[in-house]
Amino acid sequence: MLPSYAASGSKVTPRHNAAAASFSNGYPRSSNTLEFSPHRFQPRNSPPSLRRRRKLLTRLAIVVVLVLFGVFVWPAAPVLSLFSLNLFSSGDYIDLETVRYYDLSNVQGTARGWEREERILLCVPLRDAEPHLPMFFSHLRNFTYPHHLIDLAFLVSDSKDRTLEMLVKNLETIQADTDPTEHFGEISILEKDFGQKVNQDVESRHGFAAQASRRKLMAQARNWLLSASLRPYHSWVYWRDVDVETAPFTILEDLMRHNKDVIVPNVWRPLPDWLGGEQPYDLNSWQESETALTLADTLDEDAVIVEGYAEYATWRPHLAYLRDPYGDPDMEMEIDGVGGVSILAKALVFRHGVHFPAFSFEKHAETEGFGKMSKRMGFSVVGLPHYTIWHLYEPSLDDIRHMEEMEAERIAREQEEKEKAEKAERMKKTFGDAGGQWEKDKAALQDIVIEEPAVAAGAGAAAGGAGGAGAAAPGAAGAAGAPVAGAAAGGAAPAGAAGAAVPAAGAAGGAGAGDAAPGAAAGAPGAGAPAGGAPAGGVPAAGVPAGGVAALDAAVPNKAVPVVGEKVVIAENAQDAGKVVL
Numbered sequence: 001m002l003p004s005y006a007a008s009g010s011k012v013t014p015r016h017n018a019a020a021a022s023f024s025n026g027y028p029r030s031s032n033t034l035e036f037s038p039h040r041f042q043p044r045n046s047p048p049s050l051r052r053r054r055k056l057l058t059r060l061a062i063v064v065v066l067v068l069f070g071v072f073v074w075p076a077a078p079v080l081s082l083f084s085l086n087l088f089s090s091g092d093y094i095d096l097e098t099v100r101y102y103d104l105s106n107v108q109g110t111a112r113g114w115e116r117e118e119r120i121l122l123c124v125p126l127r128d129a130e131p132h133l134p135m136f137f138s139h140l141r142n143f144t145y146p147h148h149l150i151d152l153a154f155l156v157s158d159s160k161d162r163t164l165e166m167l168v169k170n171l172e173t174i175q176a177d178t179d180p181t182e183h184f185g186e187i188s189i190l191e192k193d194f195g196q197k198v199n200q201d202v203e204s205r206h207g208f209a210a211q212a213s214r215r216k217l218m219a220q221a222r223n224w225l226l227s228a229s230l231r232p233y234h235s236w237v238y239w240r241d242v243d244v245e246t247a248p249f250t251i252l253e254d255l256m257r258h259n260k261d262v263i264v265p266n267v268w269r270p271l272p273d274w275l276g277g278e279q280p281y282d283l284n285s286w287q288e289s290e291t292a293l294t295l296a297d298t299l300d301e302d303a304v305i306v307e308g309y310a311e312y313a314t315w316r317p318h319l320a321y322l323r324d325p326y327g328d329p330d331m332e333m334e335i336d337g338v339g340g341v342s343i344l345a346k347a348l349v350f351r352h353g354v355h356f357p358a359f360s361f362e363k364h365a366e367t368e369g370f371g372k373m374s375k376r377m378g379f380s381v382v383g384l385p386h387y388t389i390w391h392l393y394e395p396s397l398d399d400i401r402h403m404e405e406m407e408a409e410r411i412a413r414e415q416e417e418k419e420k421a422e423k424a425e426r427m428k429k430t431f432g433d434a435g436g437q438w439e440k441d442k443a444a445l446q447d448i449v450i451e452e453p454a455v456a457a458g459a460g461a462a463a464g465g466a467g468g469a470g471a472a473a474p475g476a477a478g479a480a481g482a483p484v485a486g487a488a489a490g491g492a493a494p495a496g497a498a499g500a501a502v503p504a505a506g507a508a509g510g511a512g513a514g515d516a517a518p519g520a521a522a523g524a525p526g527a528g529a530p531a532g533g534a535p536a537g538g539v540p541a542a543g544v545p546a547g548g549v550a551a552l553d554a555a556v557p558n559k560a561v562p563v564v565g566e567k568v569v570i571a572e573n574a575q576d577a578g579k580v581v582l
Contacts, residue, residue, distance in 0.1 A: 102232040109235045109346035111259035114145055118235035119185065120252065121347070123153050125221050127196065129242045130161040132392070136242045137170045141182060145252040151185040153229035157221055158196040164189075188229045194220055212304040212365070218340075219358035219366040226350060237350060239343040245270070246390035247342070254387065255344040258330070261379035262345045262371065264338050266323050269391040274406070275399065280320030281391045282339035283308035284368050285383045291315040296363040305363045307337070319383040327386030335383045336375055340367035342389060349379055 110116055124136075143150065152171075156164050167189065175183055194217045222239070230237065238252065248254060255263050267282035284307055292314035296305060305312050319335060354377055357369035364372050374381050395403065 100232075104232060104351075107233060107235045108348055109256075109259075111257050113235060113256050114149070114253060117146075117149060119231075119233055120145065120150050120236040120238055121153060121230060121234045122150055122238045122240060123222070123225050123229065124155075124240055124242055125218070125225060126154055126156045126159065126163050126167065126242060128159050128161050128163060130163050130166050132242045133163070133166045133170055135245065135392075137174060139244065139247060140184075141174065142249040143252060144250050147182060147184050149185065151187070151229070151231070151234070153188045153190070153225055155190045155192060155221055155225040157191070158193050164191070186231075190225060190228055192221070192224055211306040211309075215304065215306070215366040216358045219356040219369070222340075222356040222366070223358065226355070230347065230350060234347045237345050237347050239340060239345075241341045241391070243392040243394075244341065244389055245392040248389070251342070251389070252344070254329075255384075258332065258382065258384075260332075260382050261349050262338060262343065262374050262381040264319070264335075264341075264343050264383050266319055266383065266385050266388045267339060267341045267391055268320065268323065268388055269393050271393060272399075272403075274402075280318070280323070282341050283318050283320055284337055284339035285319035285335050285371075286314075286316040286337045287334065288336040289314055289316045299363055302360050303363055304360050304365045305368075307368070319385050322385040323388060324386050325388075329384060329387040331384065331386055332382045333385050335381055336371055337364065337368035338371035338381060338383070341391060343367070345374075349374060352377060352379075354379070 107118070109118060113120075129136075140152075154167060156167065171187060171189075175187070177183065196214070196217050226237065236256065251265070255265070264285055266285075267280075268278055269281040271277055271279050286307060292305065295312065295314060299305070305314065307314065307316065307318070316337075319333060319339075322333065354370065354373050356366050357364075357373065359365065361369040362372045362376075371381050
């Protein structure tokens with residue numbers, strides 16, 4: 001039972017007090033029955049304004065801290081690990097370092113990737129490439145694209161030489177360079193054999209029979225290399241053959257500037273001069289043609305069309321054949337198939353699912369199938385017909401055979417020249433120097449010819465005073481223009497210029513071939529010779545028919561000319577100079 005309290009002056013009366021003139025609610029009746037003010041409900045007092053202000057500031061501070069955390073801390077912190085299963089595991093700690101966050105919208109690839117520090121994955125398939133690795137690494141060193149933004153990925157497959165050992169050695173050398181700008185980024189070396197049975201010689205690799213199977217296996221190798229090495233932070237993928245001989249150092253920037261999804265340069269190769277000097281090499285970059293599409297419809301489902309072979313006449317426009325050495329290197333050409341020597345592609349192309357088909361995709365495989373698939377998925381595929389790189393020259397069997405024939409001809413020619421020289425040397429030792437002896441004999445004969453006019457002049461002077469009719473006497477003019485003594489009237493003729501002793505006629509009365517006597521100077525017609533019988537400058541001998549002697553001084557220069565009686569012998573060489581026919 002609750003206690004009852006009574007107080008003086010209290011308005012509260014016992015509830016069940018019958019004596020009290022009150023209502024059942026315990027309060028006395030008021031004179032004013034409509035007055036409710038003493039009976040209304042009084043609410044709790046409201047909090048003070050200072051307390052409300054403090055709560056508001058606290059809430060604002062919490063919101064600001066959350067916003068700052070979400071902007072600056074959240075993207076870099078491995079907060080997502082809080083939602084991993086490790087949160088509920090019984091481990092002692094949560095390993096937050098295993099979680100990585102990548103924003104793929106930042107790796108789309110742009111035209112000036114070197115300024116935005118876009119990373120490139122350089123993929124290189126290798127097979128029996130030991131001889132080419134030094135040349136390849138010299139190209140790597142010469143790249144002008146920042147080396148720390150280039151990640152290298154190598155796939156060594158089905159090799160029988162020391163490709164792997166040489167690869168590791170060259171990589172260690174370049175990464176240990178004292179110049180830090182020479183160091184490359186992440187390097188991956190993969191090993192995987194695909195059972196490639198085609199040899200690496202030119203005839204086997206480029207033979208038509210091996211093309212379909214070989215390219216399908218090469219497509220598998222490329223896909224393995226790409227899938228194992230492509231990272232979320234790569235913006236570009238560059239495929240490069242190890243046997244490229246010459247290429248611009250700025251090739252990465254040059255191709256990237258076009259900002260195309262897939263782009264390739266023109267590829268030629270140098271040739272020896274006897275083969276033309278140069279030749280298109282990569283014929284896998286081409287535009288589609290109606291003839292090729294018609295041909296594809298006639299082939300089996302698994303057939304693979306390969307370019308550059310007479311078995312498949314596609315009549316496609318090839319990028320290689322459109323090259324102009326003086327053309328604009330930035331000129332672009334839309335193509336459908338691409339060659340695999342040098343390909344620059346955006347990484348997003350592969351992330352969308354484009355790959356190198358190891359099967360017949362639209363009757364093509366490997367790089368040509370890659371170009372077809374890229375076009376099918378709406379990506380841009382272009383080639384640069386006037387931007388050329390040069391592949392290493394690899395002679396075919398026909399070239400090797402021709403070079404062996406040329407080498408045999410050269411050796412035979414050198415042997416023949418050597419034998420001729422030895423024979424001449426033996427003749428010189430056996431018979432002496434014939435040329436020197438000929439010069440000596442020639443000089444002696446010239447001295448004789450010079451001395452004889454003086455002797456003839458003296459003889460003519462001795463006989464100058466003698467005259468007579470019909471008697472033959474030696475007579476000669478000592479000087480030019482003197483008449484011949486002893487000749488009958490009309491038989492005299494002016495003497496020519498002295499130069500060679502010739503016989504002159506002394507018969508009287510202009511008799512014919514009579515007694516001949518030595519006498520007149522050169523150019524004087526002898527007695528008995530018909531007038532005008534001797535040609536200009538000629539020296540007719542006595543008793544010789546007119547015109548029987550040629551102009552010796554003019555027709556036979558520098559020859560020894562012995563004159564004997566009625567017969568003249570011209571010595572043509574050193575051996576005949578001493579032979580005089582009487």
